[in-house]
Amino acid sequence: MKILISNTSPNPIYEQIKSEIKRQIVKGDLSDGEALPSIRKLALDLQVSVITTKRA
Incomplete structure (x- = not known):
């Protein structure tokens, strides 16, 4: 996923x-049923905190 x-x-x-x-x-x-990346993976990929990704 590219954000x-x-x-x-x-x-x-x-x-x-x-x-x-x-x-x-x-x-x-993103299709129906497609899994999103985990909060930690998304935070790592975007170089933001886990708290920021949880808020999203």
């Missing part, structure tokens, strides 16, 4: 993550 986040965005990082996941679902990039 782009920006540290300069006025939106909090957790909101950016949430919005991007929703966008990928609506666009069809």
Whole structure:
């Protein structure tokens, strides 16, 4: 799963993550039943804290 986040965005990082996941679902990039990465894996990939990914 590719998620782009920006540290300069006025939106909090957790909101950016949430919005991007929703966008990928609506666009069809994530199919029904497809597993999302674990919170720890997502945090590691995005170089953010686990707490940030939990908030998303």
